[in-house]
Amino acid sequence: MNKCLICERKSESLVCEQHSKVYKNILEGYELWKKAKGLSWNDYLSELSENRYAGAWVRLLAKKMLELGIRAP
Amino acid sequence: MGKGVLIIAEKPDAAQRIAEALDDRGKPKKSMRRGIPYFLASRKGESLIVVPALGHLYTVCQAKGGRDDYPIFEIDWAPRYLAERGASQTKLWIETISELSKEADTFISACDFDIEGSLIGYNILKYACGEKDKEAKRMRFSTLTERELVKAYENASPQLDFPLIEAGRARHEVDFIYGVNLTRALTSAVAKESGRYFTISTGRVQGPTLHFVVEREKEILSFVPTPYWKIDAMVKVSGRSLEALYEKDRIETFGEAQEVVEKCGGKIGLIKDVRTRRIAQAPPTPFNIGDLQAEAYRLFGFTPLRTLGIAEALYLSALISYPRTSSQKLPATIDSRGILEALAQMPDYKALAQQLLSKERILPHEGEKEDSAHPAIYPTGKAPDRELNPSEKKLYDLIVKRFMATFAEESLRESLRVEIENSGYKFFLQGSRILEEGWLRFYRPYVKGEEKILPPLKVGQEVLFIKVEALEKFTEPPPRFNPSSLLRLMEDWQIGTKATRAEIIDTLYKRNYVRDERMAATELGFDVDEVLGKFSPAIISVDMTRELESRMDAIEKGLETREKVLAEAIDRIKPVLEELKARERELGEQLSLIVRKVLQQQRSVGACPVCGTGTLFILRSRRTGKRFVGCSNFFKGLCKASFPLPQRGTIKPTGDACQGCGWPTLGVKALGRRPWILCLNPSCPKKAGGEDR
Structure with a gap:
């Protein structure tokens, strides 16, 4: 059993059910960023983790995914 | 000599206005009993006693059981001093009214003509005056001006407005049953689990309203922006530098944006088309309370509750009509011409009012919304008989100018759109000028009416692009609610009433469920919403409360009975409470964690x-x-x-x-x-x- 990367609650996957939307949004967003700027997955996560319009949960999750070296699915 | 007429007003200021209006000499005698003011007036040989209430003197309470028991479905009405802490002063008011009622043989309710006012008057007549509700008359008015009050007295309805009263009783009873039972369920679950007494409140309207804020906050926290590019272009034409708009508002890829910059920068474009269009803009509609609250927030930053308070004070000073109205209509009976004539006597409004008076027909541009009890908010035309404070001055001026603007003509604007071609790409110059000011003149400074005048331009003319840059932008999350936009949303979803919405928003702040003017849900707000959503989604669902609202509206229209709607409401809440009771331990565990966290935060110094x-x-x-x-x-x-x-x-x-x-x-x-x-x-x-x- 893992802990949610955002709220540290028990979770089967990277994030708990409550935060599954955040993970989904990050994945969906990558397609748009790749098309717009031609970024790699890591560059995308890096930019997202510092983007001022990104939600706080998004910034936190992007940073942790980057630290953990989680690859694009 | 017979006994007198007892007139019940809603507040002391209103009582004084009514007494002054009805007294033959306009000078009623102010008396006090136990420190409670009342007014003795004389009208055509009749003795009038005008006594104020202090808002609600009676309230719903549980018929039996202790203060922690739930579920509670047996309810009663009782004096507030018996049911609530801190309401001891209502005892003196009830006793005084009760005594004064013995000196009268005719009874009139002159409380505000709406659900709350009708209920206040009814309860006093029924309980304090000894079942006089059945014989009492009802004065109906929308302003506290002498003319209208005299008319309301002389044409008082022979009986109270029972559909409104029944709707009011139902609303209070349903809200009590929901609020008390749900709050007790949550609070008791915490107490049993942790031994701590910590109030976690929710209610029929409060739950869904908090849910709106929490859902918006989640959307913001989960938001992934998308990059796009915007072309920032300037052209030089006829000796002037002007901003040119690129044909696409957003460019989705960096490559495309770069291509536009490279191909167009420093080049000469050609004017391909020059088009003008005339746009007529209708005057605004008269204010209802929601519109006034939104406009006062936009212009002055007043919260909806503050606006309501100021508007109430202006109404009690007989300067504006009754503000708790949904109507956007101004019927002919309010005598708009007479009001404009009165406004024309005030230096600040003289010039504008005279312009309107010079029109042959004075007709307002009305909105769609109606209210059977009151017209839209309008100034009475009466000059203030006291010094208004700065906030009152602002709101009064806004109401007067809005009122005048609704009678004015349309404004007419000419917009100009110039199409320029550069290297196969299209750019536009946009200008606009006001041809006829119309209502804009009456609503200044609350409307800007900006102009952008372009130099004379013609097809075939050359234009130099002095700047073409691609600016990287990002899509932005939806904005947080502010008290005004949240109130609008509650209106749109038809939850709460015009009288209660602002107060419910205020409660969210008081309970620490939300913070800041741009409303952000606090951790406590998040947790409470999450737990409620998990254990009883119906509490935070808009559907249940909206359905109840429509049932209560049916009582007001005389289409349904209070007893039936109350029974339905109990049927809806019963399974919710049973579920909470059955899962009390689990609920208590989760809520106790929240309480512990909150208490820890309260003790954390830094x-x-x-x-x-x-x-x-x-x-x-x-x-x-x-x-x-x-x-x-x-x-x-x-x-x-x-x-x-x-x-x-x-x-x-x-x-x-x-x-x-x-x-x-x-x-x-x-x-x-x-x-x-x-x-x-x-x-x-x-x-x-x-x-x-």
């Missing part, structure tokens, strides 16, 4: 400036029972920082650092002393002789 890694907390010594501030690293043996605290009064962390030394500070309130800010640093340079501010 980062420890001594060790730099721990957190300072307000603690209590097990040995002496005295409170002090200590570091969380103490138990790890890493930090021994501790600071003494005053042992009397309440202490709360301010969240602010001391301006003298940067250490955490606490706010202290003690009986008989002015509240002060305490800096924890014993060597703080701001402290003189050990004293704090």
